[in-house]
Every structure is written in C-alpha cells, then in structure tokens.
Amino acid sequence: MPVRIYALAKELDLDSKDLVDLVKKAGITGKGSALASLTDDEAQTVRDSISSASKAAPKAAPAATATKDAPAKPVAPVRDLDRASTRRPGAIQVGRAKPRERDKAPAGDTESKRPAPVLRTPVLKPAETPAPAEPAEPASPKPEVRLKDVMPATPKEKPSEPASPPLAAPTPPAKAPAAEKESGKQDGGRASRIADRMASNSGGRVVPNRPGGPVRRENLTGGGKMRSLDRASSRASSDKPAEGAKARKREPRIKVNLAQLPSAPAPAAPAASSGPAQKPDIKLTRDVIEGHKQGMKAPLARLEKDDAEKKRNKKEATGSPDFTGRKKIIDEDEKPRGKKGLAGMASARAERARGGGGRRVIGTGDQDRSQLRRNRPRIRRKGTNTAAPRKERVQLELPCTVRSFCEASGVSMSDVMKALMGMGMMININSEMDLETAELVATELGIDIELKAAESLEDELITELETQEDNADSLVPRAPIVTFLGHVDHGKTSLLDYLIGINVVKGEAGGITQHIRAYNIEKDGRGVTFVDTPGHEAFTEMRARGANVTDIAVLVVAADDGIMPQTEEAISHAKAAEVPIVVALNKIDLEGVDPNRVMTQLTEHGLTPSEWGGDVEIVKTSATTGEGMDELLETLLTVAELNEYSANPDRSALGVCLEAEQHGDKGVVAKLVVQNGTLRVGDIIVCGPAHGRVRSLHNTLTGKPITEAGPSVPVSLTGLDTPPGAGDRFHVLQDISQAREIAGTREDESSRQSLSGITTKVSFDSFQDLLAGGNLAGEERAKLNLIIRADARGSLEAIDKELSKFDHPEVELRVLQRAVGGITLADVTLASASDAVILGFNVIPDEKARQLADQREIEIRRYNVIYKLTDDIRMMIEGRLKPEERVVELGRALVKQVFNISRVGTIAGCYVAQGSIVRGCRIRVSRDGRVIGEYPLDTLRRIKEDVKEVPRGMECGIRLAGFNDIKQDDVLEAYRIEEVARKLD
Ligand SMILES: Nc1nc2c(ncn2[C@@H]2O[C@H](COP(=O)(O)OP(=O)(O)OP(=O)(O)O)[C@@H](O)[C@H]2O)c(=O)[nH]1
Numbered sequence: 004m005p006v007r008i009y010a011l012a013k014e015l016d017l018d019s020k021d022l023v024d025l026v027k028k029a030g031i032t033g034k035g036s037a038l039a040s041l042t043d044d045e046a047q048t049v050r051d052s053i054s055s056a057s058k059a060a061p062k063a064a065p066a067a068t069a070t071k072d073a074p075a076k077p078v079a080p081v082r083d084l085d086r087a088s089t090r091r092p093g094a095i096q097v098g099r100a101k102p103r104e105r106d107k108a109p110a111g112d113t114e115s116k117r118p119a120p121v122l123r124t125p126v127l128k129p130a131e132t133p134a135p136a137e138p139a140e141p142a143s144p145k146p147e148v149r150l151k152d153v154m155p156a157t158p159k160e161k162p163s164e165p166a167s168p169p170l171a172a173p174t175p176p177a178k179a180p181a182a183e184k185e186s187g188k189q190d191g192g193r194a195s196r197i198a199d200r201m202a203s204n205s206g207g208r209v210v211p212n213r214p215g216g217p218v219r220r221e222n223l224t225g226g227g228k229m230r231s232l233d234r235a236s237s238r239a240s241s242d243k244p245a246e247g248a249k250a251r252k253r254e255p256r257i258k259v260n261l262a263q264l265p266s267a268p269a270p271a272a273p274a275a276s277s278g279p280a281q282k283p284d285i286k287l288t289r290d291v292i293e294g295h296k297q298g299m300k301a302p303l304a305r306l307e308k309d310d311a312e313k314k315r316n317k318k319e320a321t322g323s324p325d326f327t328g329r330k331k332i333i334d335e336d337e338k339p340r341g342k343k344g345l346a347g348m349a350s351a352r353a354e355r356a357r358g359g360g361g362r363r364v365i366g367t368g369d370q371d372r373s374q375l376r377r378n379r380p381r382i383r384r385k386g387t388n389t390a391a392p393r394k395e396r397v398q399l400e401l402p403c404t405v406r407s408f409c410e411a412s413g414v415s416m417s418d419v420m421k422a423l424m425g426m427g428m429m430i431n432i433n434s435e436m437d438l439e440t441a442e443l444v445a446t447e448l449g450i451d452i453e454l455k456a457a458e459s460l461e462d463e464l465i466t467e468l469e470t471q472e473d474n475a476d477s478l479v480p481r482a483p484i485v486t487f488l489g490h491v492d493h494g495k496t497s498l499l500d501y502l503i504g505i506n507v508v509k510g511e512a513g514g515i516t517q518h519i520r521a522y523n524i525e526k527d528g529r530g531v532t533f534v535d536t537p538g539h540e541a542f543t544e545m546r547a548r549g550a551n552v553t554d555i556a557v558l559v560v561a562a563d564d565g566i567m568p569q570t571e572e573a574i575s576h577a578k579a580a581e582v583p584i585v586v587a588l589n590k591i592d593l594e595g596v597d598p599n600r601v602m603t604q605l606t607e608h609g610l611t612p613s614e615w616g617g618d619v620e621i622v623k624t625s626a627t628t629g630e631g632m633d634e635l636l637e638t639l640l641t642v643a644e645l646n647e648y649s650a651n652p653d654r655s656a657l658g659v660c661l662e663a664e665q666h667g668d669k670g671v672v673a674k675l676v677v678q679n680g681t682l683r684v685g686d687i688i689v690c691g692p693a694h695g696r697v698r699s700l701h702n703t704l705t706g707k708p709i710t711e712a713g714p715s716v717p718v719s720l721t722g723l724d725t726p727p728g729a730g731d732r733f734h735v736l737q738d739i740s741q742a743r744e745i746a747g748t749r750e751d752e753s754s755r756q757s758l759s760g761i762t763t764k765v766s767f768d769s770f771q772d773l774l775a776g777g778n779l780a781g782e783e784r785a786k787l788n789l790i791i792r793a794d795a796r797g798s799l800e801a802i803d804k805e806l807s808k809f810d811h812p813e814v815e816l817r818v819l820q821r822a823v824g825g826i827t828l829a830d831v832t833l834a835s836a837s838d839a840v841i842l843g844f845n846v847i848p849d850e851k852a853r854q855l856a857d858q859r860e861i862e863i864r865r866y867n868v869i870y871k872l873t874d875d876i877r878m879m880i881e882g883r884l885k886p887e888e889r890v891v892e893l894g895r896a897l898v899k900q901v902f903n904i905s906r907v908g909t910i911a912g913c914y915v916a917q918g919s920i921v922r923g924c925r926i927r928v929s930r931d932g933r934v935i936g937e938y939p940l941d942t943l944r945r946i947k948e949d950v951k952e953v954p955r956g957m958e959c960g961i962r963l964a965g966f967n968d969i970k971q972d973d974v975l976e977a978y979r980i981e982e983v984a985r986k987l988d
Contacts, residue, residue, distance in 0.1 A: 005040040006043075006046050007041070008037050008038070008039050008040075009641060011041060011046055015053070019037035023037055023039075025052070029052040031048065032616060033613075034614070034616070035613045035615070035616040035617045036613035036618040036619070038613060038642065038645075399411050399453070401437075401441070403435070403441060404434060404435055405419055405433070406432050408441060408444065412452075414448055414450065418448060422444050426440075426447070461748060464741060465689075468657055469657070469732075471654070473651035473654065474651075477651040477653055477654075478651055479650065479651070479652060480648065481650040481713075482530030482531050482643070482715040483531060483554040483639065483643035483646070484532045484534060485531060485532065485534065485554065485557055486533075486534045486552075486557070487534070487535050488536070488558055488576065489569070490564065490567040490569040490570045493559045493564065493567075493589060494559055494561060494590060498587060498589060499520070499535045502524065502533065503704065519534065519729070521533065521674060522704045523703070523704070523716050529643075532715045532716070534553065551580055552676055554582060554583075555582060555583050555642055555643065555646075556580065556582050556584050557585050558570070558577060558587070560586060560588055561589050562588050562597070563590055563593050563595075565604050566604040566605065566608065571820070572830075572833075574609075574610065575790075575819050575820030576820075576829075576833060578609070579819045579837045583646065584610060585621075585622065585638055585639060586612075586621040586622070587622055587624045587635055588602075588623045591624060592627050592628045602621060605619070620638050650679045650714030650715070651714075656686065656734075656735045657678060657679055657680055657732065658678040658679070658732070659675065659731070659732055660674070660691065660728070660730065660732075661675065661717070661729060662674050662729050663726035663729075664726060669721050670722075671724065673721075673723055673726065673727060674720075675718055675720055675733055676716070676717045677713060677714055678714065680735065681712065681713045682711060682712045684699060684700055684710050684711070685697060688720075688722075688734065688742065690733035690734075691731030691746075692746050692747075692749045692750040694723065695724050697720055697721075697722045699722070700718045701719040701720075702718070703719055724746075785815070787815070787816050787817065787876075788819050788834075789817065789839060790819050790820045790821075790830050790842070791841075791844070792822055792823075792824060792826050792846045793821075794845035794934065796823055798844050798845065799821050799844075801869055802872060803818070805872070805873040806818065806873065808873075819833060824846065824933075825847055825849055825852075826847065826849065827852050828851045830852060831859065835859045840863075840864060841863045842865075843863060843865040844866050844872065845866075845933060847865070847927070848863055867937065890979075890981075891980070892976065893918050893920065893924055893977040894919045894920050894921075895915075895974060895975065895976045896913035896915045896920055896959070896974075896977070897914050897916050897972070898971055898972060899971065900912035908962055909966075909969050910960045911962070911975065912959075913958065913959055913961050914957075914958050915957050915959065917955055918977070919953060919954040919955060920940070920943060920961065921977060923979075924940050924978060925978055926939070926961070926963055928963070928966065928969065928975055929973065930970065936966055938963040938964055938965055939963070941964040943959060943960075944961075945958070945959050945960070
C-alpha cells in the first residue's frame with residue numbers, strides 16, 4: 004500500500020523534510036513534498052538505503068558498546084521537538100524547554116504502558132564518547148552539539164560533584180554485534196536509522212551512541228530516573244582517567260557560588276531634632292521674584308547700590324547742597340527731628356512721599372519707579388491675553404481643536420489663527436485640527452509638539468483581545484479552514500457539495516455562487532471547515548480588511564480548461580495570502596483531458612507538482628464520479644496536521660464575519676467563523692460597526708440551533724443591531740455599554756473616512772519617502788509589492804527579466820501577480836489588500852478598476868517602454884525619482900463608426916463617454932483592453948465645425964495624426980502630458 008513520506012517519516016521518527024531529501028538521495032525522483040506517496044517498493048528502497056547508510060557510517064561503531072545488560076550508559080536522551088519546530092530545516096534541534104502535559108510520562112512508566120517517547124540519538128563529544136568498538140575508525144573530529152547542550156542537568160544534580168564510577172562498564176567490542184542484533188529486534192532498528200540520519204546529515208561529524216540498539220529513556224537514565232548527562236559522560240570517561248580529566252577540564256561545569264552577604268551595621272536612627280524647625284532668615288517677596296523674572300538684578304547688588312546712595316545722601320544731608328536736582332533722601336534714623344523752616348518742610352514732604360506708613364523710601368531712581376508701578380493694583384483690561392504662559396514642549400491629545408491647541412501651547416488665539424490663515428486655512432476656534440495641521444502650526448510657531456492619540460476603548464479592549472497570547476497548555480488542535488478558489492464553473496461548489504454530501508449547485512441561480520458558504524464537517528473524528536466564496540475578490544476583500552480567515556487554499560482547475568485568467572488571479576491571491584495551496588485537478592472524468600498539460604501550466608505559474616519534484620500537492624478529482632475525493636480530504640487533513648492549527652476554546656471568542664444580511668422576521672443574520680475561543684448564546688459581541696447580545700446560533704449546514712461554537716466553527720448568528728461587513732472581525736466583551744461605544748466609534752470613524760476619502764495606500768512616492776525616512780528600518784528588507792499587467796506574455800517575460808536584475812540590499816521587489824490583459828477590479832482589490840502598486844504595460848484599467856483605484860488611491864502606473872518602467876523602479880529605490888511627466892487624463896470616447904475619406908484619411912465617429920476631448924491633446928487607442936498606439940489628435944469636429952472641446956455625452960469626429968487604422972469599438976482616451984514637480988523633492 005502506498006505510504007506518504009510524511010507517514011513514513013513518522014514511522015522512522017525522522018523529520019519529513021529530511022526524509023524528502025533522503026528519498027531524493029535514494030534515487031527516487033518526483034517526490035518533492037512530504038505529502039508525496041511512495042509505493043511499497045520505493046518505501047522499502049528508502050528503508051534499505053537508510054539502513055545501509057547506517058552500516059556504512061563509521062561513527063556507528065563506537066556506540067556499539069551498548070548492550071541491554073548495560074542500562075545506564077553515557078548517553079543523553081534528547082526529547083523530540085515540537086513538530087512545528089522540526090519543520091524548520093537546518094535548525095539545531097534540542098529538547099523543548101517545557102514538555103507538554105500530554106508528553107509527560109509518569110516516573111516508572113513502562114515501555115508497554117505508554118506511547119513510546121520519541122527520543123533522539125544523542126550526540127557526544129569525542130572526549131565523552133565511550134571506547135570505540137573499532138579503534139581503527141577515528142572519532143568525530145568536530146562534534147556538532149555537546150552533551151551538556153542537549154540535556155539540561157536535573158535540579159538534583161550538583162555540577163561540582165566529582166564523577167562517580169560508571170554504572171556499567173562499556174561492553175567489550177566482541178559483544179557488539181550480538182547486542183546490535185538484540186536491540187535491533189526490539190525496535191526494528193529505528194534508533195539505528197535515526198543515528199544514521201544524524202550521522203549522514205552531519206557529514207560524519209556526529210557520533211551516535213548505539214547504532215543498533217533501542218534508545219529508551221529508561222536505558223539512558225537508569226531505570227526511568229533522569230540522570231545528569233555530565234555525570235553520565237564523566238562516568239564514561241572515567242574509564243580513561245587521563246582523557247576523562249581532560250574532558251572535565253575542557254568542559255566547564257556550572258557552579259552556583261553565592262557570595263556571602265556582608266554583615267552591614269544597622270542604620271543609625273536619625274538624631275532627634277532638639278529645637279524648632281529652622282526657618283529661612285530672608286523671605287523673598289513676591290515683588291522681588293517678579294522683578295527678578297523681568298531682569299532685575301539680585302537683591303545684594305541692589306542693597307549695595309542703596310547703601311552707596313545712602314552714604315552719599317548722608318553726606319548731602321550734613322551740609323552739601325543738592326545740585327543734582329534729585330529729591331533728598333534722608334534715612335529715618337538719621338532724620339533731624341523737630342526741625343523747623345525749610346529743613347522741616349523738606350522732611351514733611353519726604354514724609355508725605357512715604358505715604359505715612361512708616362515704610363522706608365529706598366530711592367527715586369528708574370528702578371524704584373518701576374517698583375512703584377508694580378506695586379500699583381493691577382487693572383485687567385479687556386482683550387488682554389489670558390492664555391497660559393507659552394510652553395516649549397507641548398503635549399496634545401488628538402483630535403484637538405484650535406482652542407485646545409492654544410490652551411495646551413500657551414500661544415494666543417490670534418497667533419494660531421494667523422498661522423492657520425497663512426497656510427490658507429480659514430477655520431474657527433472650535434474647528435478640529437488633524438495631526439498634520441497641528442504639526443504645521445506648531446512648526447510655524449516654533450513649538451515642539453508631541454501629539455498623543457487619545458486611548459480609546461478600541462485600543463484598550465479590542466487590541467488587548469487581539470494580542471492576548473494563549474498559554475501553550477490551553478491550546479487544542481482545531482479544524483483547518485479551507486477556502487476553494489478558481490475560475491468560474493471549474494467545479495468549486497460541486498466539489499464542496501460532494502465533500503459535505505449536499506447539492507447546492509442545483510439551487511444556485513444561474514449555477515453561479517452568490518453567497519459565501521461555510522460548513523464544518525467531520526471525517527474520521529477530525530474536523531474540516533470549508534468556505535466557498537463567490538470569487539477570489541471576496542477572499543481578498545476579507546484580507547484587505549485584515550481578516551485572513553483561510554488556513555489552506557484549494558485551487559480548483561478544470562482538467563479540460565486548464566489555467567484560465569481567473570485561475571491566474573486566484574493563484575496570485577492565494578500566494579499573496581501566504582497560505583498552503585492544494586490543487587484539485589477537477590473534471591478528470593471528462594474524456595480526452597490531459598492532466599500533464601495542466602500540470603505544466605501550473606509549473607509555469609510557480610506551482611510545481613510534488614510528483615514532479617515540487618512542493619504542491621495535486622489531487623485529480625471528479626465531483627461527478629467522486630474520484631479522488633477521499634484523497635483530497637486526506638491531503639487537506641495531512642496539511643492541517645503538518646501545520647498544527649490550534650486554538651484555545653476556553654477564552655472569549657473572536658473571529659470574522661463572512662457575510663450578513665437583514666431578514667424581515669429574524670433581524671440581522673450574520674455568518675461568522677469563530678477563529679479562537681468559544682462563542683455562546685447570550686454573549687455580548689461587537690462586530691465592525693454592529694453590536695448586540697447573541698440571541699441564537701445555528702449550525703450553517705443543518706440549520707439546527709446550537710448553544711455554542713468553538714474554534715473554526717462557522718455559525719449563523721442573530722442578535723446584532725445592524726449588518727456588519729464581510730471581513731469585519733468580531734469580539735466578545737463583558738459589558739454591553741462598551742460594545743455600544745466601540746461600535747459607535749467605528750461607525751463615526753468609517754463615515755468620517757468615507758467623507759474625507761482618507762486612505763493610506765502605498766505609491767512610488769510614498770515608498771521612496773519611507774525608504775528615505777528610514778521608516779522601514781524595522782524590517783530586514785523593505786518589500787515593494789507589484790502587480791504587473793501587460794499586453795503580451797512576451798512583454799511580461801521581458802519585464803520579469805529586467806526586474807530580476809534588481810538586487811538591492813534594502814529593497815525586495817515582490818511581484819504578487821503578473822498577467823496578460825487589461826487591469827481589472829481584482830487587481831485593484833489585490834493591490835488594496837496587499838499594499839501593492841499596479842504597473843500596466845501597454846494596457847489600460849477597465850472602468851470599474853479605475854473607479855475603485857481612484858476611491859482607494861491605488862497607484863496605477865502605465866508604461867509603453869520597458870526601460871522606463873525599470874528606470875522608474877530603480878530611481879525610486881535610489882531615492883531620485885525625477886520631476887515626472889504626469890499624464891492628465893481628459894476623457895474617453897468610443898468609436899461608433901469609421902469613415903474612410905479619400906485624401907483626408909480615416910475619421911472616427913465617436914461618442915464621448917467620459918470627461919471631454921480637447922483640441923491639442925494626445926489620443927491613446929485601445930482595442931480589446933490593449934493599447935495599440937498613442938497619437939496626436941489632428942482634427943476634432945462637431946457637425947463639420949472644428950471645435951476646441953467636445954464634452955461628455957456628445958458625438959464628434961476625430962482624426963488622428965499618423966494613424967488611419969481605427970476600428971469600430973476602439974476606445975480613444977484623450978490625455979495631456981504635464982510636467983509635474985515631485986511632491987517631496
Ligand atoms: N463532468 C464534470 N462536471 C463537473 C465536475 N465538477 C463540476 N462539474 C460541472 O461544472 C459546472 C460548474 O460547476 P460549479 O460547481 O457550479 O462550478 P463553480 O466553480 O462553483 O462555479 P461558480 O460558482 O460560478 O464559481 C456544473 O454544471 C457541474 O455539474 C466534474 O468533476 N466533472
């Protein structure tokens with residue numbers, strides 16, 4: 004019976020990828036994936052080649068010292084890795100840090116009671132290797148992994164403990180063959196094969212312990228007890244004291260030496276304060292502080308000055324006349340009391356000047372006058388700026404109004420308004436400023452601004468739910484979610500119907516899938532969830548909304564049709580989603596079909612069948628006869644098993660809405676897929692702009708009510724207030740008011756965005772900017788996603804060849820899709836979901852594609868010369884996109900009739916369908932979606948009259964300069980070339 008490589012690898016306890024390599028080495032070709040099947044003979048060949056390699060491996064001999072009489076050997080058991088980690092090619096495989104619960108075996112468990120633990124052949128250092136059976140064969144010169152690296156010491160182990168005597172002496176070499184035979188019987192030589200594999204994988208550097216003997220934990224650890232590798236190895240090496248000592252010397256042991264804590268003296272209690280708390284001698288008055296802020300000198304300087312003045316006044320008071328015209332200042336203490344006459348009058352005036360308060364007048368200089376001014380009660384005048392003092396570093400929460408900006412920054416309202424007007428913005432004080440405006444104003448006013456988006460409930464709750472990591476112990480395997488993609492009528496729905504045992508095809512209007520269907524079925528106790536979409540746009544649309552619900556994509560290709568345009572698109576969409584692809588080569592029952600032709604086509608599209616040495620599984624199916632259906636299901640389950648899809652059913656549910664509609668009687672019915680957690684009736688959920696309490700859940704296949712839905716289960720749900728969109732994610736919350744608030748905020752946000760048309764798609768300019776700004780620094784290499792459409796396969800190949808020459812250390816060009824033909828809606832959807840730029844070579848977008856591209860701001864760059872295309876990419880990468888010649892589209896006209904007039908040429912009678920046709924413009928002629936040429940407009944006439952412009956809805960006659968081969972139904976696009984300076988240069 005044929006056996007899959009994956010299953011054989013399991014049987015041999017090898018990594019599937021390693022076995023694929025071994026199969027190749029064994030001379031069996033066309034088995035490129037772990038899912039490929041081997042016939043009995045091939046499987047036997049592989050087994051034989053592995054065992055012969057094991058015999059040939061020189062490193063096998065040393066381990067032959069092991070016998071069943073020597074249960075404790077210097078061998079380190081290495082636990083098998085998580086299967087996920089073994090999938091990584093080339094990874095050094097060491098034991099899992101924390102074994103899963105199901106992997107743990109109770110101590111003393113016997114081999115027969117528990118499933119055989121998967122043990123890896125140990126790898127020893129040469130010094131630690133027991134005496135080789137055949138001394139002539141050299142030990143590995145350069146060990147790959149050390150024992151202590153692969154086996155952590157048990158907690159009980161004392162690393163510094165001297166090596167104890169060996170538990171069992173190495174078996175004499177003479178006994179080795181018998182031992183090998185004996186042990187080989189026990190496990191069918193599996194360990195031998197593993198040993199061989201490791202020996203061969205490492206190019207003979209790895210020394211397996213026992214090529215023929217069973218590798219059991221009990222054997223290795225002395226009756227089930229874990230033993231330190233170090234100890235085991237030291238025991239082994241103790242047979243050869245010199246070598247063992249050397250090994251010990253080389254192998255540093257881990258010593259845990261804890262330094263003794265110094266006996267620090269107890270901190271002395273603070274001395275009790277003896278007196279009252281000390282108070283400052285001098286208290287600066289408010290005036291002094293204020294004055295100092297305005298540049299007034301320190302009080303000491305002032306006191307010195309006062310002192311000097313006092314002395315001078317004293318002199319003057321003792322007889323010298325005041326020639327300076329200044330008022331004489333007399334110290335109160337020195338004032339001659341009871342003076343009469345002039346002196347008395349002067350003193351009385353001085354007294355009045357002092358205000359009679361007994362306060363000392365310090366002086367009458369400018370400084371004093373300003374102080375007097377400051378002492379006056381302040382009068383608050385109308386219109387005075389009351390804003391907080393201007394700050395340098397401003398923190399602002401977005402969204403902010405002009406008012407809140409002023410308040411936060413301390414800048415006057417008039418200054419902010421002036422700055423806004425200077426930028427051509429006439430907004431009022433309560434207007435909201437977006438991030439960009441706020442930054443511009445801040446720059447204009449020289450304020451350092453730090454803008455903080457206000458933390459919303461969305462961030463707080465939803466982000467937390469999305470990023471919440473599940474404990475490894477709580478994860479259980481879940482059913483894979485499988486999506487069918489392919490060209491129309493290739494049999495997606497029929498296949499799904501057959502698999503789930505219903506017949507939907509007959510019921511479909513016009514035989515075309517109109518709705519997304521999702522069903523969960525069970526096969527041999529394992530579940531699979533199937534999703535059938537009306538087209539790959541729906542699949543990609545979901546990705547565009549960040550809801551990549553698919554685990555595995557089944558590409559359905561009808562064997563009679565082969566790869567069709569929509570198949571090509573589906574391939575690109577599945578590849579862009581980065582999910583495993585399984586091909587169902589359907590309608591294989593039809594007569595005369597040639598599977599090889601389709602397989603060749605698939606190879607050309609980068610999907611090499613596993614039977615041709617690639618890694619894509621191709622299953623020949625017939626939805627009519629049922630041929631290959633079991634194999635398809637089996638393949639899907641195997642892929643799922645290899646990928647180990649898991650989820651935590653014990654957390655609150657989250658998932659994706661596939662579609663929703665308003666029913667007259669039931670209200671909103673939404674079809675959801677639970678991706679993680681369990682959804683229950685009564686749960687409060689928020690899904691896009693909708694929220695509510697789950698009123699009912701129904702099985703999507705049987706329609707029966709259910710109370711809960713676990714991971715990967717699709718359900719029909721009622722209870723939401725409004726229909727969410729396809730691809731909207733749902734979350735379960737604890738509080739209905741929170742759900743309401745989040746849904747409301749989303750609704751507001753989406754209407755705000757649809758009004759402002761904000762999108763953040765990538766363009767050459769923005770990409771160049773990101774590169775220049777180092778915003779992509781986090782990534783190893785910035786990826787520029789491209790979708791290429793060309794007029795012919797030859798052009799595509801030429802473009803491919805040119806693009807392959809780009810080898811930039813920082814930028815990786817990733818072509819998501821390359822196809823022949825005009826730019827379609829699907830291209831724009833894919834570009835939108837994958838942040839790609841569309842490059843059209845001699846092709847034009849159709850009307851729907853153009854509209855969607857405008858709406859979502861997807862950049863479509865069109866070229867008619869290959870070197871211009873490659874030049875643009877090169878210059879963008881090098882950050883020197885020149886001011887470009889931008890094509891300004893003016894309008895398009897359809898050729899209704901053609902008139903050939905002798906001596907005049909061909910006149911196209913046209914109807915202007917969009918924009919207008921303007922004199923002096925250039926005309927691009929397209930036929931069947933392909934550009935066939937670009938020519939200057941020669942004559943533009945309306946009813947025999949030369950006119951300057953013909954607007955939309957009118958008819959006109961057009962003659963082109965240098966082109967007379969216009970045909971009916973040609974599309975004429977009028978454009979003008981403008982030189983536009985690049986935005987950011
Ligand atoms: N002979 C033959 N006919 C098939 C097979 N599978 C599907 N068909 C027929 O092909 C036609 C299209 O099948 P559908 O299952 O509706 O194809 P589809 O890909 O789902 O089409 P859309 O829903 O339009 O995307 C139907 O008439 C089927 O009966 C097959 O394996 N063999």
